[in-house]
Amino acid sequence: MARDSKYIVELLLETGMLSPEQLEEAQREIELNPDTGDIVDIIIKKGFVSQDDLTVMLAQQYGMEMIDLSRYELPEEVISLLDRATVKKYGVIPLGLHDDILTIAMSDPTDVTTLDALRYMLGRDVDAVIAPKAQIEKIINEHYRSIADSVESMIGDIESQIEQVDVDSMIGSAEIVEDDATPIIRLVQKILADAYKMKASDIHMEPMEKRYRIRYRVDGALQEVDAPPKYIQANLTSRLKIMARLDITEKRIPQDGRIQFRVGDKDIDLRVSSIPTTFGESIVMRILDKASIQLDIPKLGFYSDDLELVNKIISMPDGIFLVTGPTGSGKTTSLYAFLNTINTPTRKIITVEDPVEYQLAGINQVQVDKTIDMTFAAALRSMLRQAPNIIMVGEIRDFECASIAINAALTGHLVFSTLHTNDAPGAITRLVDMGIKPFLVATAVRAVMAQRLLRRVCPNCKKIHKPTAQEIDMLQLTDEYLANHEFYEGEGCEVCHNTGYKGRIGIYEIFIVSEDLAKLIFANQPAGVIREAARKAGMRSLRDDAMRKAEAGISTLKEVITVTLMDEV
Numbered sequence: 001m002a003r004d005s006k007y008i009v010e011l012l013l014e015t016g017m018l019s020p021e022q023l024e025e026a027q028r029e030i031e032l033n034p035d036t037g038d039i040v041d042i043i044i045k046k047g048f049v050s051q052d053d054l055t056v057m058l059a060q061q062y063g064m065e066m067i068d069l070s071r072y073e074l075p076e077e078v079i080s081l082l083d084r085a086t087v088k089k090y091g092v093i094p095l096g097l098h099d100d101i102l103t104i105a106m107s108d109p110t111d112v113t114t115l116d117a118l119r120y121m122l123g124r125d126v127d128a129v130i131a132p133k134a135q136i137e138k139i140i141n142e143h144y145r146s147i148a149d150s151v152e153s154m155i156g157d158i159e160s161q162i163e164q165v166d167v168d169s170m171i172g173s174a175e176i177v178e179d180d181a182t183p184i185i186r187l188v189q190k191i192l193a194d195a196y197k198m199k200a201s202d203i204h205m206e207p208m209e210k211r212y213r214i215r216y217r218v219d220g221a222l223q224e225v226d227a228p229p230k231y232i233q234a235n236l237t238s239r240l241k242i243m244a245r246l247d248i249t250e251k252r253i254p255q256d257g258r259i260q261f262r263v264g265d266k267d268i269d270l271r272v273s274s275i276p277t278t279f280g281e282s283i284v285m286r287i288l289d290k291a292s293i294q295l296d297i298p299k300l301g302f303y304s305d306d307l308e309l310v311n312k313i314i315s316m317p318d319g320i321f322l323v324t325g326p327t328g329s330g331k332t333t334s335l336y337a338f339l340n341t342i343n344t345p346t347r348k349i350i351t352v353e354d355p356v357e358y359q360l361a362g363i364n365q366v367q368v369d370k371t372i373d374m375t376f377a378a379a380l381r382s383m384l385r386q387a388p389n390i391i392m393v394g395e396i397r398d399f400e401c402a403s404i405a406i407n408a409a410l411t412g413h414l415v416f417s418t419l420h421t422n423d424a425p426g427a428i429t430r431l432v433d434m435g436i437k438p439f440l441v442a443t444a445v446r447a448v449m450a451q452r453l454l455r456r457v458c459p460n461c462k463k464i465h466k467p468t469a470q471e472i473d474m475l476q477l478t479d480e481y482l483a484n485h486e487f488y489e490g491e492g493c494e495v496c497h498n499t500g501y502k503g504r505i506g507i508y509e510i511f512i513v514s515e516d517l518a519k520l521i522f523a524n525q526p527a528g529v530i531r532e533a534a535r536k537a538g539m540r541s542l543r544d545d546a547m548r549k550a551e552a553g554i555s556t557l558k559e560v561i562t563v564t565l566m567d568e569v
Contacts, residue, residue: 004110004111005038005040006039007110008040008054008058008108008110009039009040009043012049012054012057015057017049017053017054017057018043018048018049022043022046022048023039023043025046026039026042026043026046026048027039029042029046030042051107051132051133051134052132052134055107055130055131055132055133058108058109058110059130061109062110062130064128064129064130065129065130066129066131067105067130067131068131068132068135069093069132069135069138069139070135072095074093074095074139074143077210078094078095078096078097079094079143079144080210080231081096081097081102082094082104083231084144084231086118086121087140087144088144090106090114090117090118091106091107091133091137091140092105092106092114092118092128092136093105093131093136093139100124100125101124101125101127102118102122102124102126102127103126103128104118104126104127104128104129105128105129105130105131105136106128106129106130106131106136107131107132107133107136108133109128109130115128184232184235184236184239185239187232187236188236188239188240188243191203191205191214192263192268192285193263194216194225195287196268196287196289198216198218198497199218199219200216200217200218201217201218201220201287202216202217202284202285202286203215203217203270203283203284203285204222204282204283204284205236205237205240205284205285206277206282207230207233207277207280207281209279211227211230212227212228212229212230212233213227214226214227214228218497219455219456219499219502219504220328220453220455220504221455221501223497223499233280237274237280237281237283240259240274240283240285241255241274241283244257244258244259244270244272244274245257245258246272251276252276254274254275255273255274256271256272256273256274257272257274258270258271258272258355259272259285266289268287268289269287269288269357270285270286270287270288271285271286271288271355271357272284272285273285273286288357288358295336295337295340295341295360296337297310297311297338297341300330300334300337300506301506301507301508301549302506302508303545303548306510306540306545309447310338310449310510311341313510313512314338314341314414315342316414316446317414318409318411318413319414319415319445319446319447320405320406320409320417320444320445321338321414321415321417321446321447322416322418322419322445322447322448322449323416323418323448323449323450323451324418324419324421324422324423324426324448324449324450325418325420325421325450325451326452327420328453329451329452329453330452330453330504330506331418331451332358332394332418334449334451334506335392335416335418336358336360339363339390339416340360342390343360343362343363345362347389347390348386348387348388348389348390349362349363349364349388349390349391349392350363350364350365350366350386350388350391350392351363351364351365351366351391351392351393351394352366352368352376352379352392352393353366353367353368354367354368354376354395355367355368364386364388366379366383368394375401376393376394376396376397376401377398377401377404380393380404380405380408381404384404384408384413388413389413390415390416391405391408391413391414391415391416392415392416392417393405393415393416393417393418394417394418395417395418395420396417396418396419396431399435399436402431402434402435402436403436405417406436406440406441406444409444409445410444419431421450422450423450423509423541423542424448424449424450424510424511424534424539425448425511425527425530425531425534426450427445427450427511428441428445428521428527428530429526431445438521438523438524439522442513442518442519442522443518445513446512446513447510447511447512447513448510448511448513449508449509449510449511450508450509450511450542451507451509451542452506452542452546452564453504453505453506453507453563454504454505454506454549454554454555454559454563455501455503455504455555455556455559456501456502456503456504456505457489457490457500457501457502457553457554457556458490458492458493458496458499458500458502459502460493460495460502461492461493461495461496462489462490462553463488463489463490463491464486465487465488465489465556465557466487467482467487471558474561475547475557475560475561485551486553487550487551487553487556487557489556489558490502490556500556505549505554505555507546507549507564508540508542508545509540509541509542509545510540511534511539514537516533516537517530517533517534520533541564542563542564543560543564546559546560546563
């Protein structure tokens with residue numbers, strides 16, 4: 001910042017704000033201590049003229065507007081018009097942008113060099129108003145802190161905030177983070193540890209136009225948390241990509257990787273996905289906690305009648321058992337629980353997955369790798385030469401994979417796999433649409449199970465709920481039914497982070513391919529016809545199972561509607 005000190009002194013003398021004697025004293029001070037600053041600094045330091053009075057005088061002399069910044073609320077989008085380095089260097093604050101003219105606040109209108117430099121650097125016209133220097137410095141200190149200062153103030157004392165979580169022992173990219181780690185590394189530690197503490201399944205780090213958003217998916221619902229300032233977005237992204245062993249120089253294409261770290265005595269895996277967006281790279285991390293996966297079938301949420309059906313299906317010597325549902329509905333967890341139950345020394349089990357989310361003892365697990373043509377179909381063909389009793393295919397995606405799975409089931413293997421369909425009977429028509437002959441589907445498929453995850457009512461803030469008129473209408477509840485059932489909802493508390501829900505439970509629709517249903521499949525009947533026949537044969541829908549859990553006080557009517565609405569359309 002360059003100012004015309006000589007001209008300012010002349011103005012002070014001319015206006016009577018400074019006496020010749022005071023000027024002489026200031027000049028002697030400079031002669032004795034040349035490093036104390038220029039003449040104007042000495043005049044202000046000695047109290048001959050206050051900084052505020054000087055600013056007012058200069059504004060009047062130059063016919064410029066004088067403003068009080070303490071009365072201004074500067075939103076983030078205005079603050080971000082100039083970066084920290086620029087405002088620190090020139091001592092200015094951006095106030096707004098109108099008709100491509102940037103208005104700034106500065107304390108010295110004689111500093112024309114600053115205005116010229118900003119115009120050249122920004123490639124646009126710059127207009128100035130006058131504000132007290134102290135106010136400008138205060139705003140710079142508050143809004144343009146360094147990355148280190150900003151992050152340090154955000155994370156505070158991590159150990160005191162995260163109970164029983166040893167964040168300093170977290171490992172990423174085979175690299176142990178030390179106590180004196182940089183603020184960015186410590187901030188990443190806090191983000192991961194907080195997500196683990198909240199039992200989140202995913203971490204979403206999303207660049208927006210004017211801010212950086214971080215959300216955790218807890219019990220299937222996204223919750224926004226305190227996020228760092230926009231200007232450290234690139235630093236966070238680079239750190240996470242380094243930990244996931246991704247190419248930090250490549251920002252134009254999606255990338256996938258993994259991060260392994262330890263929280264206390266638990267090993268946690270993160271499946272990392274990076275994708276370029278309009279405002280930067282969006283990163284989503286799926287938390288894979290080996291200790292949290294539920295491998296006990298009864299604890300998945302089956303009622304006794306459904307549990308009996310499942311145990312009967314997985315005890316079959318051959319055939320295909322499909323699990324369907326959208327991403328995040330718990331299909332992989334169910335399959336792992338089934339495999340864990342039937343995993344005995346007398347059976348050989350091989351799986352092919354993309355990716356291998358959890359490692360199961362005693363089971364041969366194969367990772368799909370498209371870069372070397374290790375696809376589901378290629379792995380399946382090789383697996384059959386390993387003479388397995390049971391095969392699990394992560395997902396049937398195309399005709400080739402479906403055809404090999406069908407042939408495996410018809411040659412004495414029990415095959416588990418998943419499909420993306422809305423309901424259980426829909427899996428039949430999906431296979432036919434892939435090109436599998438209906439008679440092969442009818443012969444090979446033993447059962448299909450559709451599933452979703454229903455949020456549990458928080459037991460800490462649970463209270464009786466009277467169904468609303470909308471709930472009664474959407475669920476078609478009769479007066480007689482309402483008189484015989486009681487429902488609950490959560491008020492929201494610290495335990496459930498004020499959501500009213502804590503944890504999730506599965507709801508299931510189990511479709512058994514009986515002889516009569518096999519005839520319909522063989523005749524290539526539409527999905528609606530097959531579904532109606534299955535319902536008449538006793539198949540319970542997802543809505544039916546969800547209502548049973550709402551009646552038992554496990555979940556709410558609102559959650560039943562939210563999770564199963566599309567399945568009843």
